[in-house]
Amino acid sequence: MSDPAPPRRIDVHFHIIPPFYRDAAYAAGAGPALGRYPEWSPELSLELMDRSGIEMALTSVSQPGVQFASPAAAAPLARRCNEFAAELCARRPRRFGAFALVPMHETGAALAEIAHAYDALDCAGVCLFASYGTKFLGDPRFDPVLAALDARAAVVFIHPTYNPSSKAIDLPWPGFMMEFLFDTTRAAVNLLFSGALERFPRIRFILAHAGGLMPYFAWRLSVSPMVDKRLPQWPRDKIFAGLRRFWYDTALSPGPQTMGSLATVAAPERILFGSDWPYANAPIVAAAIAEHEAPGFLAPAQRAAIDRANALALFPQYA
Numbered sequence: 001m002s003d004p005a006p007p008r009r010i011d012v013h014f015h016i017i018p019p020f021y022r023d024a025a026y027a028a029g030a031g032p033a034l035g036r037y038p039e040w041s042p043e044l045s046l047e048l049m050d051r052s053g054i055e056m057a058l059t060s061v062s063q064p065g066v067q068f069a070s071p072a073a074a075a076p077l078a079r080r081c082n083e084f085a086a087e088l089c090a091r092r093p094r095r096f097g098a099f100a101l102v103p104m105h106e107t108g109a110a111l112a113e114i115a116h117a118y119d120a121l122d123c124a125g126v127c128l129f130a131s132y133g134t135k136f137l138g139d140p141r142f143d144p145v146l147a148a149l150d151a152r153a154a155v156v157f158i159h160p161t162y163n164p165s166s167k168a169i170d171l172p173w174p175g176f177m178m179e180f181l182f183d184t185t186r187a188a189v190n191l192l193f194s195g196a197l198e199r200f201p202r203i204r205f206i207l208a209h210a211g212g213l214m215p216y217f218a219w220r221l222s223v224s225p226m227v228d229k230r231l232p233q234w235p236r237d238k239i240f241a242g243l244r245r246f247w248y249d250t251a252l253s254p255g256p257q258t259m260g261s262l263a264t265v266a267a268p269e270r271i272l273f274g275s276d277w278p279y280a281n282a283p284i285v286a287a288a289i290a291e292h293e294a295p296g297f298l299a300p301a302q303r304a305a306i307d308r309a310n311a312l313a314l315f316p317q318y319a
Contacts, residue, residue, distance in 0.1 A: 007053040007304070010311035010318060012157065013208055013251040013274025014057035016040065018084045021061065024077060030068035033162050033175035038278040042088055046095065048277050052285055053307075056318050059085050060099040060127040062279060063161040063180075067132060071105035078103040078113055086121040097318065099127040099157045102145070110145045118152060124315055125155030125204075130187035131163050138190030143199070150200035155314050157206045160184045176279070184212035189221065192242045193232060204314055206272065207246050210253035215261035218243055240265070247314070249274030250306065252284075254291040259298075269313065271306050 017040035025031050049057055061081050066074040078101045085098035100117030103109045117123040126149065128137060135141055137158065149156055163186075166179035184207055191197055191205065207214065214221075221243075222236040244267045251274030253259065262271065273292075275285045292303065312319050 006055075007307040008055040009053050009273050009307045010315065011049070011054045011057045011275050011277075012206060012272045012311060013159075013249045013276050014045070014054075014059055015062045015277065015279060016045075016059045016081075016085060016088070017061075017278070018081055020084075021077065021081055025064065025068060028068045030064050032063060032279065033180070034279060035174075038281065040278050042092075044278070046092075048275075048282055048285065049095065051282070052275065052289055054273075054275065055308075056095060056097060058097045058099055058124055058157070058315070059088070060157055060159065061085075061101045062159060063129065065101060065127075065129055065161070066103050067105075067129070067161070071103075071109070074103040074105050075109040075113065079116065082113065082117055082121055082123065086123065089122075097124040097315065099123065099125050099155075102126050102128060104128075104132050104142075104145070107144050111148050114145070114148050114152075114154075118154075124317075125157060127157045127159055129161040130158055130183040131161060134164060136190040137187040138192075138194035138196040140194075143196075146196060146200045146203065150202045153202040153204070155204045155206065157208070158184065158187060159208050160187075160212070181209060181212035184208055185214055185217075188212065188214050188243075188246065192239070195232075197242055197245050205246050206314075207248050208274070209249070209251050209276075210258050210262050211243075211246060211248045211266075214243060214246075214248075215258065215265045218261075218265045244270070246270065247272055247310075250288075250292065251276035252280055252288070254288040256297060268302065269305065269310050272311050272314075273307050 017037050022037045066078045069077055082100045089096045089098050100123040102113050160180035160183035162175040163183050166175055188207055222239045225231040225233050243265050247270040248262060248266045249272045277285055
């Protein structure tokens, strides 16, 4: 019997940690929810990708983005990160693409960086965080940015951050365990019920980590207008249709516990492979892929679609 064809995965949730960015975050007393940045380099990235059947990785800078910097410093730091990512893509165009980091302190700086990312750097899309301070995506203050992205039919990868409300909770557990999922969920609900999905219909939004809690509490969400008349009085099928508008990645969410719920909410052609490397270390990525490939879990055609085919609908340039 011949060996099966390699999966040639397209990983939409793969992080870079430029050394100058890491140093700037530490100097500002900031950093990831893990406390310290994991080891990262292009060479380590490629080693992990080769071991994991990942042909193409769409890179992004993770939490906290450049929000720790002053408005004057955030824009040039985001530009430097994006040019770093673009240089990596130029050196290895068959292995890396990039989601651009957007400085969101000021609308003008955000719009300028979006234009530069698309027109000068040829980025595959942008990475936005689920929240900025106390405001979540879907809030009207972000409409000018979303309008610019809608005009470009952009792919927007939504990554959680450690929201101030989560930091105030008196629990000893690190933010990535639970709070990241709540951040994504709040943004997705806000995008849906604020009407942002309808105002900006050309944006393709990817939700990290299988959408946080979205798969699990979709039914509760669908009946919420029946409970509280202050909500838009939408029929339940409209809410479910809104949830199917999103794309969902599998990062840190590969098993039947999460994927079973996701399968009832997401359009099957909108589920994408994600690893979350290097914050999810190599043993975790291996364990996640073992779950993903477990006999009897996913049909081969479904697994192949998640690995590659679904992503090509968003990124045909990587075919």
